Amino acid sequence: MSSEVKAAETFVEKPRTLAALRAEIASGRVKATDLAAGYYQRIAQINPRLNVYLSLTKERALEQAARVDEAAAKGDPLAPLAGIPVGIKDVLVMQGAPATAGSKILKGYRPPYDATAVARLEAAGAVLLGKINCDEFAMGSSNENSAYGPVRNPVDTERVPGGSSGGSAAAVAANMAVATLGSDTGGSIRQPASFCGVVGVLPTYGRVSRYGLIAFASSLDRVGPFAANVRDAATLLGVIAGHDPKDATSSLAPVPDYAAESDKPVKESGKAGLRIGVPTEYFAEGLDPEVRAAIDKGIAALDKAGCAIKPVSLPHTKYAVPTYYLIATAEASANLARFDGVRYGYRSPKSETLSAMYSHSRDEGFGAEVKRRILLGTYALSAGYYDAYYRKAQQVRRLLAEEYLRAFAEVDAIVTPTAPTPAFKLGEKTGDPLAMYLADIYTVTASLAGICGVTVPCGATKAGLPVGMQVLAAHLNEGAAFRVARAVEAAEL
Ligand code: GLN
Numbered sequence: 001m002s003s004e005v006k007a008a009e010t011f012v013e014k015p016r017t018l019a020a021l022r023a024e025i026a027s028g029r030v031k032a033t034d035l036a037a038g039y040y041q042r043i044a045q046i047n048p049r050l051n052v053y054l055s056l057t058k059e060r061a062l063e064q065a066a067r068v069d070e071a072a073a074k075g076d077p078l079a080p081l082a083g084i085p086v087g088i089k090d091v092l093v094m095q096g097a098p099a100t101a102g103s104k105i106l107k108g109y110r111p112p113y114d115a116t117a118v119a120r121l122e123a124a125g126a127v128l129l130g131k132i133n134c135d136e137f138a139m140g141s142s143n144e145n146s147a148y149g150p151v152r153n154p155v156d157t158e159r160v161p162g163g164s165s166g167g168s169a170a171a172v173a174a175n176m177a178v179a180t181l182g183s184d185t186g187g188s189i190r191q192p193a194s195f196c197g198v199v200g201v202l203p204t205y206g207r208v209s210r211y212g213l214i215a216f217a218s219s220l221d222r223v224g225p226f227a228a229n230v231r232d233a234a235t236l237l238g239v240i241a242g243h244d245p246k247d248a249t250s251s252l253a254p255v256p257d258y259a260a261e262s263d264k265p266v267k268e269s270g271k272a273g274l275r276i277g278v279p280t281e282y283f284a285e286g287l288d289p290e291v292r293a294a295i296d297k298g299i300a301a302l303d304k305a306g307c308a309i310k311p312v313s314l315p316h317t318k319y320a321v322p323t324y325y326l327i328a329t330a331e332a333s334a335n336l337a338r339f340d341g342v343r344y345g346y347r348s349p350k351s352e353t354l355s356a357m358y359s360h361s362r363d364e365g366f367g368a369e370v371k372r373r374i375l376l377g378t379y380a381l382s383a384g385y386y387d388a389y390y391r392k393a394q395q396v397r398r399l400l401a402e403e404y405l406r407a408f409a410e411v412d413a414i415v416t417p418t419a420p421t422p423a424f425k426l427g428e429k430t431g432d433p434l435a436m437y438l439a440d441i442y443t444v445t446a447s448l449a450g451i452c453g454v455t456v457p458c459g460a461t462k463a464g465l466p467v468g469m470q471v472l473a474a475h476l477n478e479g480a481a482f483r484v485a486r487a488v489e490a491a492e493l
Pocket of ligand 1: 138139140141163164183184185186187188189216328440
């Protein structure tokens with residue numbers, strides 16, 4: 001599929017809210033089958049320009065939509081996502097549908113089962129439109145590492161949508177789905193949400209099952225939703241969250257009604273307003289002044305809504321990027337060992353001997369960034385370096401987590417920029433992987449600490465590029481993050 005675009009174009013279109021769509025489906029005014037067909041039409045029109053969808057699951061979607069229409073016609077109570085068109089990042093498996101993880105090495109692989117998050121969406125009535133482009137094995141911050149070509153930002157097609165879940169964010173911004181699923185290991189939901197002007201959720205580690213998520217770095221990987229507004233994102237999280245016996249790290253904690261939580265004002269009458277921490281270290285050197293100005297306005301809006309704003313300090317932030325890139329690459333090197341040309345997808349034709357088959361398949365199947373990370377990770381784990389690098393990184397990770405816990409004893413949520421800059425131009429950073437890694441500074445800390453967060457649109461630059469505020473909360477306190485994000489959203493900055 002070609003994604004050639006001559007001049008910058010824009011494809012932003014706000015989808016209708018979940019509540020409005022459900023009401024229309026329940027009353028019979030809108031048929032789920034027509035809605036799905038309409039979305040497929042829009043995808044056919046603009047996907048060649050944006051390169052968001054890698055494959056469509058039309059048959060499955062239309063069968064599900066027909067079931068929803070039948071239930072609505074009978075007047076049966078409708079499931080929470082009945083008829084809602086949703087797209088799935090291509091790192092989550094769907095039975096019988098291609099699963100590429102943005103890599104050539106998985107070309108042709110069709111998994112025999114559904115990821116838990118996918119199965120839960122469908123059980124709640126969602127209509128799954130197809131699989132969405134992303135950086136190869138979710139490694140990247142711009143979507144330029146996909147073996148299937150980059151995704152373009154619907155706000156400005158000369159710019160990246162962010163990554164690795166750039167396609168999932170772009171799909172919502174361009175109304176190619178009402179909501180989508182992505183994955184976040186070091187910022188891959190929050191940063192693209194910020195670049196495309198949509199809402200993205202990083203659930204607490206273990207809140208959403210990783211069963212059926214193609215692994216990048218298992219101790220950091222999370223599955224979470226994108227939507228056009230906070231309440232819809234909260235509703236989706238409520239559907240996919242909860243214990244799963246198929247993922248031993250999934251939390252047993254009961255799942256609150258996140259949508260209802262998000263409805264609570266930040267200052268309830270007769271109570272003190274939520275306490276918001278602003279970490280000094282996140283407003284230092286390297287932060288684009290326009291991003292800073294937008295976030296400052298967001299903080300002022302929270303103040304006005306009745307929150308108590310306090311400075312907090314997270315002094316280990318400066319070690320977060322190297323710590324993340326040690327742990328993530330170490331785990332990736334182990335997780336990606338399974339792609340050997342035998343069990344999944346691509347096998348090199350140069351297979352004279354077994355070991356030639358392994359090495360040629362991996363050499364031809366993996367892209368440059370994935371190879372770089374396998375090398376880095378293998379090095380960090382090797383005897384003699386393990387203590388100096390990997391163990392040290394684990395120790396710093398613990399310090400970062402403790403620092404957050406101390407901060408959350410004082411405040412209910414912490415607000416920061418999501419990324420130091422707005423969306424950058426395609427090709428701008430591809431020659432400098434280190435610059436790309438350093439831009440993850442504001443997102444990797446929460447990944448390492450296991451805490452949760454929401455990125456919410458918080459104004460734009462003069463050129464109209466979206467800026468996202470990151471709202472972080474303690475483990476399993478997604479409700480607080482949603483409330484704060486709702487208040488920022490309501491300020492219409
Ligand atoms: N940009 C980060 C990386 O390249 C985060 C990726 C992610 O969260 N999957 O590793």
